Amino acid sequence: MHPSVQNDTVQPRNPNYKDDIIYVTRYLKWILNSIGIWPAMLKGIRSFLPTITIVLSNIVLVFFEVQCMLYITLEEKDPLLRLRLLGLASYSLVSLLKYWALTMRKSRIKDCIEELNKDWKQVELQRDRTSMLKYGKIGRGLIVYCAVFLYCGNLFYATILQYAIGSQIDDDNRTIRILMYPMYSGLLDVQESPIYEITYILQCLCSIMMNAVICGCCGLAALFSTHICGQIDIVISQLNDLVDGKFSKKNCTTNTRLMNIVQRHTKILKFSAMFETVLQEVCLFEFVGTTFVICLVEYYCITDWQQNNKLGLLTYSVVLTSLTFNMYLWCYIGDLLIEKVSNIHFNS
Template identity: 30%
Template sequence: MFKNTTPANTITKKNRNNYLRDVKYKNYNYKNDIDYVVKISRTLLTPIGIYPLHGSDTTISKILVNIQIICIFSLMLFLLAPHLIYTYFVAEDLKRLIKIIAAQFFNSLALIKFWTMIINKKQLRWCLNELEDSWRDIASDEDRKIMIKNAKIGRIFTVAYLSLSYGGALPYHIIMPLVAPRIIMPDNSTLIPLPYPSEYIFWVPRDSPGYEMLFVGQILISSIILSTNCGIYSLIATYIMHACCLFEIVQRHLKYILESSVEGQFNDNLAAVIDKHNQAIYYAGLLEKSLNIVFLSEMAGCTVIICFLEYGLTTYFMLLTSIFVNVFIISYIGERLKEMSLKIGECTYDLDWYNLPKKMALDLMVIMVRANQPSTLSAGKLFDLSLVGFADVVKTSAAYLNFIRAMV
């Protein structure tokens, strides 16, 4: 079971910001700052029961949250299971099969993320609590500006993803069925194709109002799945950009560490900086451990989805664009986290350490040595998230596309 522990040999959390801080500074707007950072993910994830801070530790609260999760998961299965049966046992048109498999992959990714959030809820709750504590215990106005800058970047990524996802996926679920050729029944009546062609073994909804209720129900459930994807993505972006800002704050503190000419004060400041560095590394490492399966499913799944959507490029251009942006942003924030952690070593080397006494200069090497092992995000421990990984996804999807074109 996960324990709320911090790296060993660190200053206690109560005294963490005692050094290199403005003792007169206090962030009175921390509640508004926290609300700005987590509002989107909290709004999207709380209704489906997987927001890390949703619910309490009481027995009744746990039961209610579990009921909420079971209901949402049952709705997802009600949509996806008949869709899978139709795809692999009923559908005969291979070109049509290729198009709907993309939707299945997208929804399967949502299920993987859904259960990853549930399985790692304690770790993700700890990360969210640490995020809130960081905003409340900001050491100076300069640190707050760094945190706001990174929070804005995460917010921009989130809004871009939400806009493209809803703008690309909802038309796929609503407009495409309405403009598709009608289904002609044996009695010469016509039906609008369902957003998700499905085969219900024990129930065949062909008559009104059952068919209309199923049509609307599929749209609503697909919207829940889309909100699940968007909410989890928003929370991930928030977490990772906060990890980036922790490393950036360490860089800022390093630049002023040499202002203390007294050895005792220098050692205290250095200990505080090392503690902050360890906290940033621990935070990033916990995110990587908790979310690497999500990153793997996202990168692998999006590669396949891009391949299938490229096959119908004209029809699915908006949806294809949203998936490309999704993969790019995840790769970019992984690259940024690695870059920020590496800059700690560069920043330490750029200090005037050669003017320090030998013992004090050697103490700085602790930070440099540790920074040589950068914090990274991986896709299932197989490869790191980076811009190089994004290029590999694009190239791989193009290779799969050529294979499909040769086969179909």
């Protein structure tokens, strides 16, 4: 059970609110906990775990981003290879910027989650709970789809493409083992054991963290947007019941029902404003940065097609599909919210 539920003193009207909250937030909570963003009320030394996670994650992400940029600018001389590595560096930079944005808005994320918990706790009618669960299931599904596509693309890049590149022999007849992210040799020699093994493991963790950041951003948008859609459905059902009052409490007047509708609608608007504040920077980085990376990956697909590099073409095609699908999810979430908001006008 989420801590905010425990600390809320309002008497719950939904006896199943604990299970409902766990159902709609479980996967997103796992993802955001892994990068220290999900709000948690831990006591004692455990209260520092999210901060420690954020600090360590930033150190790893910044370290490999700087290493990659140093290698591209100072060590790699081939312009085509520089262009290929630019896509990786851009993808890492966009993920890092999103992570900073989430960290900066962590308190706002906590406020949104607490409001979401209160709404689940105070839902009274079964038809309203069913409507919220319907959209909660949609948000949960979007989180799963996003994670599957992102991690599949990352798996292809980390395994198949690295296998296709294989080991190389330098001018000194020394075997060069390939890493996921290039490392600038002016700082340390990563080809020696156990430095290579440690670096490879850290790079795998870095890749997992970047995907967690991207999936977490999309998951937050899906969770909050679908929750708003569920609340709008409740307002629409209340509007349809305004005159008859079949689903209202006994002795509840029309004015009282209208006042409840206005209060809920105002609450939706406030929640939407909080939601916008949380993800406004993330949306900017998503659409600008991801569009740039998609263009680069499309170029890689074209060049691999011309060079008959089937493994490279397969890998970049999977990466392109995952990035495009992630962008599609953002557009779908926005269209879903716009359509649902418009329904209030048509049903009023």
